[in-house]
Amino acid sequence: MTQSTSPVRVVVVDDHAMFRAGVRAELAAAGAGRVEVLAEAADVDEAVAAIATHRPEVVLLDVHLPGGGGVEVMRRRPHPDTRYLALSVSDAAEDVIGTIRGGARGYVTKTITGPELVAAVGRVADGDAVFSPRLAGFVLDAFAGSIEVAAVDEDLDRLTEREREVMRLIARGYAYKEVAKELFISIKTVETHMSSVLRKLQLSSRHELTRWASDRRLL
Structure with missing residues (x-):
């Protein structure tokens, strides 16, 4: 101090x-x-x-x-x-x-x-x-030099800032209700962002999203 x-x-x-x-x-x-x-x-x-x-x-x-x-x-x-x-x-x-x-x-x-x-x-x-x-x-x-930041950023460029926040929380196992509370948004908004994230990243499930995020050291 x-x-x-x-x-x-x-x-x-x-x-x-x-x-x-x-x-x-x-x-x-x-x-x-x-x-x-x-x-x-x-x-x-x-x-x-x-x-x-x-x-x-x-x-x-x-x-x-x-x-x-x-x-x-x-x-x-x-x-x-x-x-x-x-x-x-x-x-x-x-x-x-x-x-x-x-x-x-x-x-x-x-x-x-x-x-x-x-x-x-x-x-x-x-x-x-x-x-x-x-x-x-x-x-x-x-x-x-052991984290390739440029590569991580390139992968995330498709997502908005709010979509990134939702993506990380969902990938960590948060329920939609928990994500909504954490980010001060509605559950409906969480669902909308999640659908957009999966579409943009060409993923089909929460499990695939978790693996995608883990591979990029985002968790």
Whole structure:
């Protein structure tokens, strides 16, 4: 945690309002005044505007956002001194590696606890790199050359960002109802995305999808 007595100033970027509210509440409850949420944003343009206006020390940034994703926010560099900590439901190798290459100082998943998130924000503010334990291995493997990120990205190009999220959860064994709850969408919408995923990938079943995702180290 930063040695400064001032709280770490944060902007929360995620396209789900309920999740942003939850993060704000967790940081307030666990932070004991060590973290101050200055603003929230739901898409790339809102994020860029909020960062330029508030100049936070750390941005909690979702990977998949309307308008180009978290990497696009970092590419625009709305404030050069801001550091970025990815906070995403996705723990897929290509998302982790692509986000770190895009400029993030760390990557944690949405299963993180409030106290862990407060600690991660403080460490990123201090200039450290922070990863959920399993994700650090992806980064090391990628820079060692043992993950072919370009090939993974090419395979996934057919899918929209939302279809990728649904695909990963279904491939991991989530029921449609569980996917709907996790992504704040209806079961009908999950079914529609799943049909589209199978069609685009030319797969015929959930079992084939799981094998496809496993072969590409997406689980």
